Amino acid sequence: MDSSNDDALDIIITNVVATFRTRCHLNLRTIALEGINVIYKPELGKVLMKLRKPKITASIWSSGKIICTGATSEDEAKLGARRLARCLQKLGFKVRFSAFKVVNVLAVCSMPFAVHLIDFTKNNRPIASYEPELHPAAMYRIKHLKATVQVFSTGSVTVTGPNVQNVATAVEQIYPLLFECQKPLCKS
Amino acid sequence: MPRAGSSCPGCGSTNIEQDDLYAQTQLVCVDCGSVVAEGSLDNEPGAGSVVSYRRTTSAARKPCANLKKGLQRVTAICRILRVTKEVEDLSQTYYTQAYQHEHFLNVSLEKKEVLAACSVLISCRLHDWPITLTTISCLLDADPAVVGAVFKEMVSVLNISVPVFSITDLIEAHSQEYKISSQHVPEELAEDYRALTKRAVPLVELAADAWIVSGRKHIPIMMAAIYLAWQSLKPTKQRLKFTLDKFCQMAKVNKQRPALTRIIEMKEMLCKLGKEIPWVTEAVNSSNVVRLMEDILKHRNALLRRAMRTQKALLEEEQDSGDDSVTEETAPVKIPELTEHAQSTSSVQQCGQNTERANVLGDEDDPCTVPELHSNTQKNQDPAPNWGKRLLFAPPCVIHAKIRRVEQTEVKDVTGDEEISDSEIDSYIRTPREAREFALAQKTLSSSEK
Numbered sequence: 001m002d003s004s005n006d007d008a009l010d011i012i013i014t015n016v017v018a019t020f021r022t023r024c025h026l027n028l029r030t031i032a033l034e035g036i037n038v039i040y041k042p043e044l045g046k047v048l049m050k051l052r053k054p055k056i057t058a059s060i061w062s063s064g065k066i067i068c069t070g071a072t073s074e075d076e077a078k079l080g081a082r083r084l085a086r087c088l089q090k091l092g093f094k095v096r097f098s099a100f101k102v103v104n105v106l107a108v109c110s111m112p113f114a115v116h117l118i119d120f121t122k123n124n125r126p127i128a129s130y131e132p133e134l135h136p137a138a139m140y141r142i143k144h145l146k147a148t149v150q151v152f153s154t155g156s157v158t159v160t161g162p163n164v165q166n167v168a169t170a171v172e173q174i175y176p177l178l179f180e181c182q183k184p185l186c187k188s
Numbered sequence: 189m190p191r192a193g194s195s196c197p198g199c200g201s202t203n204i205e206q207d208d209l210y211a212q213t214q215l216v217c218v219d220c221g222s223v224v225a226e227g228s229l230d231n232e233p234g235a236g237s238v239v240s241y242r243r244t245t246s247a248a249r250k251p252c253a254n255l256k257k258g259l260q261r262v263t264a265i266c267r268i269l270r271v272t273k274e275v276e277d278l279s280q281t282y283y284t285q286a287y288q289h290e291h292f293l294n295v296s297l298e299k300k301e302v303l304a305a306c307s308v309l310i311s312c313r314l315h316d317w318p319i320t321l322t323t324i325s326c327l328l329d330a331d332p333a334v335v336g337a338v339f340k341e342m343v344s345v346l347n348i349s350v351p352v353f354s355i356t357d358l359i360e361a362h363s364q365e366y367k368i369s370s371q372h373v374p375e376e377l378a379e380d381y382r383a384l385t386k387r388a389v390p391l392v393e394l395a396a397d398a399w400i401v402s403g404r405k406h407i408p409i410m411m412a413a414i415y416l417a418w419q420s421l422k423p424t425k426q427r428l429k430f431t432l433d434k435f436c437q438m439a440k441v442n443k444q445r446p447a448l449t450r451i452i453e454m455k456e457m458l459c460k461l462g463k464e465i466p467w468v469t470e471a472v473n474s475s476n477v478v479r480l481m482e483d484i485l486k487h488r489n490a491l492l493r494r495a496m497r498t499q500k501a502l503l504e505e506e507q508d509s510g511d512d513s514v515t516e517e518t519a520p521v522k523i524p525e526l527t528e529h530a531q532s533t534s535s536v537q538q539c540g541q542n543t544e545r546a547n548v549l550g551d552e553d554d555p556c557t558v559p560e561l562h563s564n565t566q567k568n569q570d571p572a573p574n575w576g577k578r579l580l581f582a583p584p585c586v587i588h589a590k591i592r593r594v595e596q597t598e599v600k601d602v603t604g605d606e607e608i609s610d611s612e613i614d615s616y617i618r619t620p621r622e623a624r625e626f627a628l629a630q631k632t633l634s635s636s637e638k
Contacts, residue, residue, distance in 0.1 A: 076604070087613050090613050129340075133336070153583075
């Protein structure tokens with residue numbers, strides 16, 4: 001995805017979390033028995049089902065609520081969710097694919113420069129927080145986008161947000177702030 | 189005797205008589221017997237003036253006992269750390285504010301103790317008093333993670349903007365913990381903390397430039413710096429033979445495991461610079477670099493410039509030779525080059541993740557597959573080396589960057605609403621026979637476990 005700058009920044013989506021409902025009760029023991037690639041966790045009351053293509057792990061509860069993680073795009077998440085619903089249908093449940101929603105998107109991005117975190121925190125005081133003794137990255141929360149950006153001093157940036165568009169916007173917003181706090185590469 | 193103007197609310201009759209019950213006057217309906225009205229039981233003269241309970245009986249409102257104890261704890265911590273009066277007063281204010289804030293009203297006593305320590309920490313930070321979170325947690329014998337969490341909550345709840353310490357500010361305070369002055373150890377091993385600080389601070393600054401400090405915990409770095417500084421202040425054979433273990437035992441501090449790796453990294457960095465010293469003829473390696481440390485630190489700027497120039501020359505040489513040959517792997521170790529970022533031919537787009545893809549697509553040697561080599565080695569055929577590889581010093585995550593597999597193309601084709609064929613789904617479902625066998629196997633397994 002391109003940012004609004006001249007150079008193109010590669011934003012790589014590493015994880016998309018989505019939820020949907022099947023509108024029917026699911027018998028977890030049946031799923032565990034008749035499904036392949038299934039792990040039953042009775043102590044947690046859920047079943048973990050892993051699909052091969054797309055590479056997705058789904059947590060299935062008996063109420064019919066399902067969470068899918070591991071997709072690398074929103075469309076892939078939808079495809080995986082539908083495949084899962086189809087699979088459950090074949091197992092004999094009266095599944096109706098409904099309420100599909102992408103809940104969280106995690107992306108990483110690499111800035112072409114290093115960032116001086118102490119300056120960055122000073123310039124963006126209440127929104128940015130940095131505690132080097134606790135975590136090596138500075139955290140920047142963009143409230144109106146509901147996105148959280150973690151900036152590392154090497155220039156790597158991880159963004160989490162509710163959808164891909166927000167994540168891209170967050171990167172665009174934070175780029176100028178990081179640019180002005182960049183660390184010079186060579187000592188003059 | 190019937191009373192004028194009054195009727196019984198129960199039956200409605202007007203036949204109401206005064207029939208006193210002991211000292212209480214009562215008006216009673218004759219027909220149904222219900223009490224229509226009654227007088228007051230007591231006729232005290234002072235009924236008009238009302239005196240509240242608070243003014244007569246209750247004792248003066250006392251501050252919460254726990255709050256008092258907490259404030260005493262804050263004072264105790266301040267005394268141990270020997271901070272100024274201002275710091276102590278401010279920490280007491282913050283503690284009181286936080287204690288009475290709704291966020292911290294119902295927390296456990298343990299958390300309240302940690303709250304006391306955090307208020308001291310915040311007040312120290314605001315007054316530029318160098319102290320680390322780890323020191324405070326050691327003082328309290330509390331889990332640093334808990335202290336960290338309470339600290340963060342407190343800062344956000346009280347809306348304080350706390351300045352961050354850089355590691356160089358903390359060194360002097362940290363060096364005072366090491367008991368290696370002449371009172372504690374024999375003369376040949378003794379060092380004054382001021383001399384140690386003076387030697388350690390430029391070393392840590394240099395380490396910060398060499399990407400040894402960023403992202404790492406402060407205390408192991410400071411420990412490594414002080415150990416190396418102590419060795420280099422009097423590089424006798426005895427001192428050079430002292431291991432970190434023995435040094436920590438002597439100085440009565442707890443040894444930090446990561447400090448060993450930091451020492452190795454710092455020595456590597458010093459070797460790279462030590463090679464550039466013009467009057468040193470022998471080869472510089474980690475065993476003799478400590479003797480040269482004083483000179484290296486004194487002339488570090490000049491040595492850095494020389495090292496960068498050497499690298500640049502080597503990079504240009506490599507680029508020329510790289511144009512001729514294609515897949516040769518150069519055997520001798522090469523130092524990664526530095527080029528001015530502005531004039532690099534590779535555009536920003538080619539930096540970062542794309543280089544890994546380029547590495548995978550080409551048949552080039554991959555730095556990631558040889559992680560045991562130092563940052564010194566570089567396979568010279570990277571079509572677009574990322575900014576880390578071109579520099580003299582780069583962070584480890586950039587030098588040993590992860591390969592991103594070329595699965596990106598698959599992603600582009602997915603729309604989310606495609607057809608799902610039956611055969612695909614069948615691969616996820618067991619046949620009835622398989623299911624029966626699986627159930628049987630589970631049963632036998634569980635019975636054998638019992």
